[in-house]
Amino acid sequence: MDVKSAFLNEFIDEEVYVSQPPGFEDHNNPDYVFKLKKALYGLKQAPQQWYERLSNLLSQGYERGKIDKTLFIKNSYNDIILVQVYVDDIIFGSTNESLCEQFVATMQAEFEMSMMGELNFFLGLQVKQVEHGIFLCQAKYCRELLKKFNMENCKEASTPIATGCYLDADETGVDVDQTIDWITSVFDNK
Secondary structure, three states: OOOOOOHOOOOOOOEEEEOOOOOOOOOOOOOOEEOOEEEOOOOOOOHHHHHHHHHHOOOOEEOOOOOOOOOOEEEEEEEEEEEEEEEEEEEEEOOOOHHHHHHHHHHHHHHOOOOOOOOOEEOOOEEEEOOOEEEOOOOHHHHHHHOOOOOOOOOOOOOOOOOOOOOOOOOOOOOOOOOOHHHHHHOOOO
């Protein structure tokens, strides 16, 4: 989901003044400034205020991640819902669809939201949900990097590793199919 005008929803706790923006000048008082009541895009306090408001909203029943404070976790009996916030984009998933529906209703009651549907792409990661699991891939991101630096026609290596490196066989491990064609086909077939 995407929060529309996330930074414009937040009241700010401190006094912040801005100069008169073009088109809103007071010609009788050109030296006056505006005192802000709510945050604006570009204001350094805006992300903090937005995140604080969202944290207060999710404080009922959700725990913050111990390492990533923008991850919210809620356990409900044998089910779990995970909510990851990145600026004004929110991804969420649950083992129980009703937890997702409750979360959506809570967010839509508080903010104007756009539901983006099933997650396919997020922060450079391609996401493919299939019957047997979820696959993550960065092939598209890598292709964009290669294009950006004019390296699309460079010689590829199946496994980039130092030539003088010697590895011992893992005798107890499970054999792995070394071809990666199946991964590419999962993401290329929409």
